[in-house]
Amino acid sequence: MANIKAPRDAFGETLAKLGDTNDKIFVLDGDLAGGTKTCYFAEKFPNRYLNVGIAEQNMIGVAAGLARVGFIPIASTFACFAPGRVYDQIRQSVAYSNLNVKIMSTHPGLAVGLDGAIHQSLDDIGLMRALPNMVVLAPSDEISTSKAVEKAISYQGPVYVRIGRKECPIHFSEDMEFEIGKGYMLKDGQDIAIIAHGSMVDISYRAAQKLEAKGIRARVIDMPTIKPLDVEIVLKAARETKGIVVAEDHFKYGGLYSAISEIIVEKQPCKVKAVAVEDTFGESGKPDELYEKYGLTEENIISKALDILK
Numbered sequence: 001m002a003n004i005k006a007p008r009d010a011f012g013e014t015l016a017k018l019g020d021t022n023d024k025i026f027v028l029d030g031d032l033a034g035g036t037k038t039c040y041f042a043e044k045f046p047n048r049y050l051n052v053g054i055a056e057q058n059m060i061g062v063a064a065g066l067a068r069v070g071f072i073p074i075a076s077t078f079a080c081f082a083p084g085r086v087y088d089q090i091r092q093s094v095a096y097s098n099l100n101v102k103i104m105s106t107h108p109g110l111a112v113g114l115d116g117a118i119h120q121s122l123d124d125i126g127l128m129r130a131l132p133n134m135v136v137l138a139p140s141d142e143i144s145t146s147k148a149v150e151k152a153i154s155y156q157g158p159v160y161v162r163i164g165r166k167e168c169p170i171h172f173s174e175d176m177e178f179e180i181g182k183g184y185m186l187k188d189g190q191d192i193a194i195i196a197h198g199s200m201v202d203i204s205y206r207a208a209q210k211l212e213a214k215g216i217r218a219r220v221i222d223m224p225t226i227k228p229l230d231v232e233i234v235l236k237a238a239r240e241t242k243g244i245v246v247a248e249d250h251f252k253y254g255g256l257y258s259a260i261s262e263i264i265v266e267k268q269p270c271k272v273k274a275v276a277v278e279d280t281f282g283e284s285g286k287p288d289e290l291y292e293k294y295g296l297t298e299e300n301i302i303s304k305a306l307d308i309l310k
Contacts, residue, residue: 012037109249126254
């Protein structure tokens with residue numbers, strides 16, 4: 001645990017590694033290469049890297065053009081800028097045209113911390129999963145991030161990858177195969193199911209261990225693909241437990257909680273509760289302090305689970 005990397009570091013290293021064997025990869029960045037870690041690729045392959053500057057809309061247009069002539073463009077910036085600043089360009093030039101563009105954005109959610117509310121992208125999953133043709137991935141640690149990046153690049157079509165800034169303990173093992181559209185049960189349990197993505201996976205796992213100490217068997221599911229959702233693992237959890245808690249560093253509305261609720265209400269009704277940011281913007285602060293203030297905690301997950309079991 002002491003040597004864990006931030007997912008963004010794993011992203012940068014994986015891109016640079018893949019560049020050795022795939023000369024179709026072309027990386028675009030919005031003047032944030034040091035933050036997104038696309039600087040690793042830029043150093044090795046300067047002829048296949050372009051800093052477009054603070055012109056994110058143009059970056060998506062360039063990516064669409066590169067895809068048209070056979071490249072696999074990686075458009076990378078902070079999540080508040082893509083999709084936040086470039087939604088129209090993604091919708092029209094990438095999703096509508098079903099182009100092979102990969103949007104790989106870092107620094108999502110309250111985990112951005114001191115950068116404050118305008119940089120804390122809490123709606124990006126909602127925006128991207130609403131678009132036809134768009135695959136949405138949200139890996140949880142350095143291993144799942146590396147595997148998600150590889151899978152996104154090999155997939156034919158538009159993909160959004162949400163990549164964390166803060167270091168996260170590893171739960172996705174090297175021998176697990178990352179599949180688009182698959183959730184992963186990290187811990188079995190028959191009383192309650194906790195489903196999470198990104199930085200909330202480890203928090204959910206620790207909450208489950210505390211529930212276990214209370215005699216409550218909690219199932220933990222890492223859901224790194226938000227769209228297409230693993231419907232079967234969700235329905236199985238609904239059938240085999242007394243309810244589901246969804247944990248995510250995202251607004252309550254539009255993200256994984258909404259996606260799961262849509263499935264549950266139609267196919268397997270059960271109690272579903274959210275541990276997410278309610279209908280409010282964040283603020284500047286240290287990530288752990290923000291998680292505490294906005295309820296993204298083990299204690300809140302436990303509380304929601306106990307509410308369901310009542």
